[in-house]
Amino acid sequence: MERDPEAARDLVRKTGSTGVPVIKIGNKWIVGFDRPRIDQELARRAS
Template sequence: MQHVKVKVYTTPNCPWCRKAKSYFRELGIKFSEVDVSRDPKAAEELVRRTHQMGTPVIQIGSQYIIGFDKNKIDSMLGIN
């Protein structure tokens, strides 16, 4: 299952970010976290790629999921 890179773009006070990270931990999926409140270049790049300013934004491989959408995450990871 862990054949694709997962990155979670977050901010410190985002409850949905915490839920997303917790979900990946439950699944045993390794992920990297980018705190866009501390990394303005990452924030700019994220807005350029997704046109979104909110968090979380989850990148699985080259695809982006806006918000914590468990069904999309499961689908992209091949979880039934």
């Protein structure tokens, strides 16, 4: 993000946040390391 200002702007447009990490699972964006939410979204995708 520091090295690519355009990527940073794109991320803010998509997520409304500048926090990292940002993970996209399917059409869901998860800002920050939220293990329960990550596991929940992965489980939804696996079923």
